Amino acid sequence: MLFSTQGFLLGFLPVVLVLYYLCAPVRRARQGLMVAASLLFYGLWDWRFVPFLVGMTLLNWALACMWGRTRRRAWLLGGIAFNICVLVFFKDANWLSGVFAALRGQAFHPWDIVLPLGLSFFVFQKISYLVDLLRGQAPVYGLLDFLEFVTFFPQLVAGPIVRHNEIVPQFAQPPRNGAMWENLSRGAMLLLVGLAKKAGLADTLASLCDPVFALVAQGHVPTVGQAWLAALAYALQIYFDFSGYSDMAIGMALMFGLRLPFNFDAPYRSVSIRDFWRRWHMTLSRFLRDYLYIPMGGNRCGAVRQAFNLGATMLLAGAWHGAGWTYLVWGGLHGGALAVAHWWQRRGGAMPALAGWALTMLFIMLSWVVFRAPDLGAARTMLLAMAGMGGHDHAATGHHGVVLAIAVSVAVVGPSSQRAILRDMPPAPWVAVAGGIAFVLLILLIGGRIPDQFIYFQF
Template identity: 40%
Template structure:
């Protein structure tokens, strides 16, 4: 007999148990959603309604009453964009756009940065206010805020027409596969797909299944395992560990954050693909980058392109001289770091990357004057050296991104520099044998050429429907067997 109280408790929002792609509840949620969605496949109106209802419920299960924020954002920006587009008065149009920007950033500021600035003002004796208690960062607010802003700005610049149907815009904004952790999707890329008939071919099925399986594999098998069994111990108190342990912990975290975030992005892309929507990839093997500039073309691509189009270019981009270009790069990354969280560590992390991008721009300009990069064996050596240096610079920056405070960051660096103790490697290996093998395997998989991924996708596309279901069921079974009983919340859930 069904326990109605337990069922109701499962269906309602729980702060301690938010819905996650790798949770058991999500598999039931997705199965019911898919059955309803397929039943309405021939009607665009019903598809949108079903997808939107399930998306809003997904958001409710993730952060409870804050689902109202996404409804408010959709209502305001849907109407403002139409007024902006239909008005011929430049001042009025600019005023409406400014209001939209202030409202969106104001909500983000209140929930994400208010206590940070209150604390800074208190420390500097500018004011003396109490921190706001019980303020919770609504899940996904950083992502859908940027989507709202890009939509309104694009309409203001008349690069796109505003949406005529409110449900279409609410569907775009609340689309649950990308709601919690992105990618940041542009309305111009997504909304035209809403009216297209729902049709799936073998490529869609194969690509979607590959993305979902690879995403779950990266998140649960690699990221969660490495973090829970090694990385968290290092970063909890670096001073208790040797420099060798700390260095390996940093390498481990580089895998953890990549596999965690890209894993969720892959699952979002795969779910979207199965439901008839194509979202651009958010990661392209970023640790294969031979320069920091290339890294930011491969890492969190949707954020990088958003910052470029809506911050770097409006600041002046490269149109106002070299020095101004370098300053614009630095400011863009500084703000990008602050987007990640209200912490001096994130600001410092963004400043490091901004400085590196400016320096790399000097290198690129000098290389162009010399006629381009050298070819042959010299070019190969430089590329390998570039990958090595870029990876280690990124890892160095991850220390500040992950550590709770500056003190912890410098404590870890101090251990690596002054207390390395390489002689403990055998003891360390014996203590974390499986972790290190998983790390090695993850790096090998990451550096495989793109064609290996394409081969896997084509292979899955050849499976019949029953074969695809069998593969997915078998993978989920294996996942349940190896999954830790303690669910690890996604890293980017806090952003």
Template identity: 40%
Template sequence: MLFNSYEFLFFFLPVAMGIFYFIVKLKSKRLAVPWLVFVSFIFYAWWNPVFLILLGASVCFNYGVGYFLLQKNYHSYKNIKPIYLLIFGVFINLLALAYYKYFNFFILNMNTLFNLSIPSENIILPIGISFFTFTQIAFLVDAYRGCVEEYRFISYMLFVTFFPHLIAGPILHHKEMMSQFESDKLLKVNWENIIIGTVVFILGLFKKVIIADHLALYATPIFDAAAQGNVPQLFEAWIGALAYTLQLYFDFSGYSDMAIGLALLCNVRLPVNFFSPYKAKSVIDFWRRWHMTLSRYLKDYVYIPLGGNRYGEFRRLRNLLVTMLLGGIWHGAGWTFFVWGGLHGFYLIVNHTWRKFEICLPNIINWGLTFVSVVTAWVFFRADTLQTAILIIKGMFGFNGISLAENLAYRIPLLSGFGFDFSGFMTITNLSLTKVVPWILIALIIVLLLPNTMELTAAYKPALRISAKNIETKYVQYWQWKPSYVWSIALGIIAVLSILSMSNVSAFLYFQF
């Protein structure tokens, strides 16, 4: 089920929240948490009921392993050392993930490398498997480290399956969430949470269905044309890359907002997962703002266990590269994701090395270098094959030629001697430049000059690790949300436009990961 669907907005959500608040009125935690677990399973089953078995088995297995790791006498339990139990638990999780997500990719590459003809399997990727698998691996590791308290099984089930985050994150940490599920605050009708949760959700819905889905109309044709062997020239390549860069931003940012808003309706605060990453002036800063819970996960459970920065500069940079390569592979089974992760690993190595020289460049140059680097890497992230990505990258840097409008041939005839042709700006698609450019410019203005949703609502702390201290002073006075007729009218218009635009429902881009 999609947050941006009529069945979710007008059936699932009213029923789920209506009964939840009825239970809240009864002050029954024994009913509230199981109800949220039940509706979360219904939410997941709406896509494919068969995979409820996988989700349920994963939850039960990991809780069982975690339970034994948490026992005070587990050191002597049947002479099984805790490290072996941890390895077993992590191995089973990764085995399931590898089968569903990477098995056919492995077979394909084996066939290519060794000229084999092993048939691939008809495997359907369970939606959200990467997120609930990584969440539980972190739980097992922390249980082994002694950083986890014992919780009720039903609370653990809600921690893993809670529907606002189940499909595409954020990746939760048990320490942040378990206490909320056990708290009496869960059983209060908090009108501030309801109002702010609704505001955040509406803003996220608008980002997805109005902005992201519209930008997809410009990104998809160019990438599809390149995949068919058409050669994008300079302007087409940049329009495709920028349109996708902004589509992904508003798609993922919109989902993150909706997840935070929905959780707040249940008196639960999720961690911030997205904080204006395209405003970053370095790649290091970008990863502090983009998919923040994944960055935290990779740091705590990959980079630091590899040694972090404890064994010299060379190993630190190596660990950065390995971490980002694994982060790339986590996103999908394909060499394009591997290259995307490798590029960001390379960017981070350059960034950390450059800082040692203590050379300060103007902020606009730092931002420009960072933005172009990120956009270039996104091409690999979006393209179906390396060949398609390289074709678009070559176009972005002028290697496929530069085409201008016909009428410029008479106004600037000298350009024809420098490799320019005058067959038109858009030659491989039927897109209109006059329609594409305004959308890209408007999206860039929103991304770069306006506050994000967390800044707009920071005074009400809608998410974990966000407060008024996180926002710039200029935003407080002019942009912060507050109860007013202006904001009510604006949000009403945004909500109506979003709902009317939901006739063509599209899945969130991160659902495929």
């Protein structure tokens, strides 16, 4: 089930909210309801993977309990290794086997492996918990707490990547309290903003970039105008699609009285690549920083070792997104850019903010082309087309031009939606009226479309 569908917004979510607040005075009742609702939500996508999700959760909880009883690190190390193996099998087995077969000059017929929805997110969540246990930074939680932590449906499929200490302590707080109505109203407004990003902007922008990338995949070379328009549209689409999902997830969680960490902070206003990664997919960035980059030595070493640490970290970020050379190259490009940025800072280099922003956005847009392309050949064709190989013309945006202009303005000038709604929005009747009208219009809009899944569902 998708967040941006009438069935979810008018059926599933209101029913779960009402039942949740009816159960609110009894902790076990509201937690049990939330776990059941989350499994139902996951099962409505594909019931075959509900036993897998539950089994993975129970196994990780059992490993944590065994460590709690014996204090033997082998339980946790084995659990971390098992989670990594599961992730690699589902995401990379076909690709790696195909690469090895190609090296041996053999044909390879892909296995019928279906990627469980949200696998990357809930596996990273479990790994972070087991690592924190190893570090002595986490307790062994009860089964119900752990189940709700892992399966909580607003963040189950595509994050944010929530750490145990950010949400589990909140389960003890009854949602029916003095902040209930403010939580409901601000959460609903952030949900509305996320829906507008997804349905109003991202899905419309997809119709500008998808046809061009599809033609490139078939061997056609677009004109320079078409290529640049598609690259810009995709850079905006992936931002509004994923930040829209994050807004909806964080908003829904707040409606249940739970606060999730911010995941985006106006990344297209970044003036450097380091600034970008402090603003883009913030929960993934800190996961990679705290569980990979810093343990490898981080910046507490020489320039060469730091560059290696950055490269390895970003290659893992690329591999986390998917199996394929395009993702690895994308990660390698960002690792190299971060290494150059650190080297520049070590030398005391400086750049005007406007020039830094322009250079950063150019790099981000070009790297998104590699990320979006189906293979390296298609990425090369798109980049050459942007350089003029396919000829010159003026790409027509048609009636989508207004949406494109709005998207650029919101991404570059507009405030961070999560900060604006959760911190700065004043309580006022006109806000509620405007929100209600916008919600009705968006419901009508999504009702007339075939729903597009969120981009990050495939990761």
